[in-house]
Amino acid sequence: MAKLLYTRFYCLCIIMTVTTLSANAGNGTVQPKQFNLNAFIRASVQVFNGNAVKAETFPEQLKSKTANTVCVCEIMQLRNNNVQISNVAVFAEKTNKGNMGDGYKMAERMISRERKQMKQVYFDAVKTNARMAVATNCLTLYMKLKETTPELKLYDILDANSK
Numbered sequence: 001m002a003k004l005l006y007t008r009f010y011c012l013c014i015i016m017t018v019t020t021l022s023a024n025a026g027n028g029t030v031q032p033k034q035f036n037l038n039a040f041i042r043a044s045v046q047v048f049n050g051n052a053v054k055a056e057t058f059p060e061q062l063k064s065k066t067a068n069t070v071c072v073c074e075i076m077q078l079r080n081n082n083v084q085i086s087n088v089a090v091f092a093e094k095t096n097k098g099n100m101g102d103g104y105k106m107a108e109r110m111i112s113r114e115r116k117q118m119k120q121v122y123f124d125a126v127k128t129n130a131r132m133a134v135a136t137n138c139l140t141l142y143m144k145l146k147e148t149t150p151e152l153k154l155y156d157i158l159d160a161n162s163k
Contacts, residue, residue: 068096071138072107075130078123091138094160110160
């Protein structure tokens, strides 16, 4: 019985050592990447039954679509020991059910929680450069911001409807 426990313990130590040695914090770090909506839609053309015309017109339909949602956005500068990333956008979207003020507050709280999580887990410094709140969906706001600021990076679109 003791031999079995020693064997399991040594195997666990070996696995932990190999895992620790293979972990790196260089170019393999987690960081926001550029999101291209048009490329995503073209890659997902099977959702539109293979019709390329629908795939090309879909982003324009999203831009013109009226929505009953509110979107709060923060554009941040993130820094850790390995990298500094500018123009990172975090969005939070909340369905408007009559009281816009409550929707904005919930979305702002969601972004605040995400900022705290980012600072605790991934980054040493999280600095907010800009903050905005708009009565539209977050995808439309992101696409409008992307047109004016091409170097903008999408971190996440949070769902503030969930608690």
